[in-house]
Amino acid sequence: MTKKMEKKYIPLANYFEVALQQEITLSFNELENIMGQALPNAAYLNRSWWKKTKPPLSHYLSWTNAGYYVIDVKLGTSVTFSRTQMKTTSNIKNEDHQSAYIIRALEASDARSFIHLQEEIFQQTDFMYNMQNELDLTVQQLRKDLVYWKQLKNRTILLCILNGIFAGYAVIHGYKHSKVKHVAAVHLAVKEEYQQQGIGSALMKAVESWSKQRHISRLELTVMEHNDRALNLFKKLGFQQEGIRLNAIKLNDAFINEYSLSKIL
Numbered sequence: 001m002t003k004k005m006e007k008k009y010i011p012l013a014n015y016f017e018v019a020l021q022q023e024i025t026l027s028f029n030e031l032e033n034i035m036g037q038a039l040p041n042a043a044y045l046n047r048s049w050w051k052k053t054k055p056p057l058s059h060y061l062s063w064t065n066a067g068y069y070v071i072d073v074k075l076g077t078s079v080t081f082s083r084t085q086m087k088t089t090s091n092i093k094n095e096d097h098q099s100a101y102i103i104r105a106l107e108a109s110d111a112r113s114f115i116h117l118q119e120e121i122f123q124q125t126d127f128m129y130n131m132q133n134e135l136d137l138t139v140q141q142l143r144k145d146l147v148y149w150k151q152l153k154n155r156t157i158l159l160c161i162l163n164g165i166f167a168g169y170a171v172i173h174g175y176k177h178s179k180v181k182h183v184a185a186v187h188l189a190v191k192e193e194y195q196q197q198g199i200g201s202a203l204m205k206a207v208e209s210w211s212k213q214r215h216i217s218r219l220e221l222t223v224m225e226h227n228d229r230a231l232n233l234f235k236k237l238g239f240q241q242e243g244i245r246l247n248a249i250k251l252n253d254a255f256i257n258e259y260s261l262s263k264i265l
Contacts, residue, residue: 009062011035011104015161016066016081019100024068025080030164036107047073099163101199103206106157106169111142114157117166117191124192126251127227152176154184154214158206160199167194170203174216183218184211188230195229204237208265217265224249225257239263 005013015034032038042049050070052060063069063081072080106114115137122128149155154174160167168190175183186207190199211219221239223230235241239261248258 005058005061005065008035008037009059011102013062013065014102014104015100016063016068018102019066019068021100023071023080023082024100024163025072025078026164027078028076031079033110033113033164033166034102034161036104037109044076047075050079099197101160101162101167101202103158103160103202105210106146106159108143108146110159110166111139111146113166114159114169115139115142117169118189121189121191127224127230128189154181154216156210158203158210160190160194160203162194162199167191168199168203170207172207172210172216174214182216183220184216186219186221188221200233201237204233208263212265219263219265221261222248223259223261225259231259234261237263 012031012035026034028039028044040049049059050073053064053069067083068081069084070079071082118137152174154172156172158170158172160169168188170189171187173185173187175181186204188200188203188207190203207219211217219239221234222245223234225244240263241259241261243260245258245260247255249256
């Protein structure tokens with residue numbers, strides 16, 4: 001009888017479950033990004049690890065359950081998966097819409113890549129609070145924070161991983177004091193090249209789901225007044241504007257107002 005899939009391969013199974021491509025090639029780094037942890041040594045050393053389809057090991061279920069099988073392995077470099085039958089859906093109009101993504105919580109092993117993702121986004125936009133090279137966060141500090149957040153149970157970072165690449169994230173920062181434990185502040189960011197693909201909406205829906213599971217019933221966020229795309233997104237998702245912070249941001253020697261928004265779950 002086949003064993004249950006190991007927990008660490010569940011994010012990989014989730015990825016293949018939503019994948020629509022007939023053939024997918026993922027680098028080892030992209031596979032580990034999806035999983036949130038390192039592949040075992042056997043995956044780097046033996047092609048047979050990837051070709052395996054029988055118990056007692058059960059990692060292969062993460063792709064075979066979705067109809068994929070391995071057709072090529074370049075050890076330490078990449079793996080190519082193919083499916084026997086093309087998945088069809090009325091929502092797919094062209095190849096550009098066939099990218100698959102998953103959303104999962106940030107793991108300690110993601111710390112370095114996440115900091116790099118933040119720095120990339122800071123270079124692309126003025127809508128974040130930090131400017132390029134202003135991020136005062138080390139890998140060690142972030143890993144320490146993640147341990148503390150798991151104890152609090154109301155803080156996390158949700159990552160969107162598109163075909164093995166970190167595409168965006170949402171920070172959920174719940175409060176410690178008992179009177180406001182039902183409230184969390186949210187910060188959303190998506191890399192420029194992956195915007196307008198539904199990733200922001202998907203991240204915010206994941207934020208709501210995660211929050212409800214932890215009895216968080218009020219989400220708060222702020223948006224610079226000239227960030228029309230973000231304002232339109234949040235209002236579409238049901239956030240209400242509550243106020244305006246005059247001259248809250250100073251950018252290029254000019255003061256910018258900031259809107260406060262919230263949503264009751």
